[in-house]
Amino acid sequence: MKIHIPTPLRTYTGGLETVxxxxxxxxxxxxxxxxxxxxxxxxLFTPEGKLRSFVNVYLNDDDIRYLEGKQETAVTDAxxxxxxxxxxxxxxx
Amino acid sequence: MPxxxxxxxxxxxxxxxxxxxxxxxxxxxxGMEGQQKLKAAKVLCVGTGxxxxxxxxxxxxxxxxxxxxxxxxxVDASNLQRQIIHSTATVGKLKVDSAEIMLKGLNPFLNVxxxxxxxxSANAMEILKDYDVIADGTDNxxxxxxxxxxxxxxNKPNAYxxxxxxxxxxxVFGTKEGPCYRCLYPEPPPPGLVxxxxxxxxxxxxxxxxxVIQATETIKLILGIGEPLIGRLLLVDALGMSxxxxxxxxxxxxxxxxxxxTVTELIDYxxxxxxxxxxxxxxxxxxxxxxxxxxxxxxxxxxxxxxxxKRKLDAKEDIFVLDVREPHEYLISNLGAPQxxxxxxxxxxxxxxxxxxxxxxxxxxxxxxxxxxxxxxxxAGFTNVSNLAGGILAWADKIDPSMPKY
Numbered sequence: 001m002k003i004h005i006p007t008p009l010r011t012y013t014g015g016l017e018t019v020x021x022x023x024x025x026x027x028x029x030x031x032x033x034x035x036x037x038x039x040x041x042x043x044l045f046t047p048e049g050k051l052r053s054f055v056n057v058y059l060n061d062d063d064i065r066y067l068e069g070k071q072e073t074a075v076t077d078a079x080x081x082x083x084x085x086x087x088x089x090x091x092x093x
Numbered sequence: 094m095p096x097x098x099x100x101x102x103x104x105x106x107x108x109x110x111x112x113x114x115x116x117x118x119x120x121x122x123x124g125m126e127g128q129q130k131l132k133a134a135k136v137l138c139v140g141t142g143x144x145x146x147x148x149x150x151x152x153x154x155x156x157x158x159x160x161x162x163x164x165x166x167x168v169d170a171s172n173l174q175r176q177i178i179h180s181t182a183t184v185g186k187l188k189v190d191s192a193e194i195m196l197k198g199l200n201p202f203l204n205v206x207x208x209x210x211x212x213x214s215a216n217a218m219e220i221l222k223d224y225d226v227i228a229d230g231t232d233n234x235x236x237x238x239x240x241x242x243x244x245x246x247x248n249k250p251n252a253y254x255x256x257x258x259x260x261x262x263x264x265v266f267g268t269k270e271g272p273c274y275r276c277l278y279p280e281p282p283p284p285g286l287v288x289x290x291x292x293x294x295x296x297x298x299x300x301x302x303x304x305v306i307q308a309t310e311t312i313k314l315i316l317g318i319g320e321p322l323i324g325r326l327l328l329v330d331a332l333g334m335s336x337x338x339x340x341x342x343x344x345x346x347x348x349x350x351x352x353x354x355t356v357t358e359l360i361d362y363x364x365x366x367x368x369x370x371x372x373x374x375x376x377x378x379x380x381x382x383x384x385x386x387x388x389x390x391x392x393x394x395x396x397x398x399x400x401x402x403k404r405k406l407d408a409k410e411d412i413f414v415l416d417v418r419e420p421h422e423y424l425i426s427n428l429g430a431p432q433x434x435x436x437x438x439x440x441x442x443x444x445x446x447x448x449x450x451x452x453x454x455x456x457x458x459x460x461x462x463x464x465x466x467x468x469x470x471x472x473a474g475f476t477n478v479s480n481l482a483g484g485i486l487a488w489a490d491k492i493d494p495s496m497p498k499y
Contacts, residue, residue, distance in 0.1 A: 007260040011436055017333070039440065054282040058339050066342055084328070084339070086278045087257040088234045 096317030143300030144230030
């Protein structure tokens, strides 16, 4: 499935804005994503393996926190995941 | 959609104002009543930078009666690549004064209220309480959370926008029916994990694009028309030129806007974000990245001055200088040192194995990133690592005035 990588994290995917990762659940896809791009891991997950609270993940148009299965939600190749990190730029930046 | 303006006796428009706003007045969705609502409206722009510049200018042009400006900075030449409310002639002036000149030039009917101060927990409620809509265009997480919480506590809508390189976000937070910034991001990222804009750069027109979206949302809130971005997050990708909106939900466990709030007054946001407060002087990057001015040792890393480095280089002492900026920064100016970007130091530390017991001086643009890199090297077992205080900017200031600053 397609995963949209936001600008701040593209450094860790070799500049790619979308990557294709196979998997059957949100969690499975994310595990595979951090195997393929190991530098992403510390930016997405805490050392305990929990998704960091300032990173939001959307399955298509829905926040996975509000899906019934949360990270265990089943996915198909036609679905898309989007990572939305906090950005603060604006004034002097 | 209810209007953000209290239905009081609306102010009358003069004939000059009627002529000026004619394209609004003949638009049924605005009309005379809408234009009077705009005149009655008070909008606070937090920041007069990349986002605040187009935002305030369009609000002024549209006939918003009162615009408040919060900024403590002065205009710098490097602002002008995107902060079109300022100009070459106002470099060095206070941003609130510079912005006022442009806004009043555009629309003399406008009332500008200048708050030449840093927004803090101590003054935010007092400043925000007089406004109908708050437009947040700040550049740091502390102020983002501060503005959010103050808006929720005061029940004021917050037209939110933020940018990074080629990407932007916009939403409307802080309304009764919709989520707030904390529903989306309960906690800020730890310092250092997300690169700051000063490190990352920004495409100059992007804040224009996003700031105008904030202005659009502000006008809609005042007029009570259309569907504001309440409960939706707009994602803007300037390179792909794609716009997406994602559904946002009110978090029932939100500590500010949830049914059982634990944050019922403003807190210490520097502490919440785990960073030192932004300094009132100097570039914001320094504040954000905790650049370490005059302290000789910070977190176990000795701070070397540019004069000291120059002396060591001239004396041909056995030192290894490492540049931890990005390759494109190297092309602007450099000290001829080998380069590993700060984000890659940990992974590529093996390349530096031969330097482990040498004296290593790490430098970046202004001293923030190199401090981070120095800590990584120390942790990796390097025995003699120091940080170049003030970075290559200090070198340009004090050693080589011919060097360009960026």
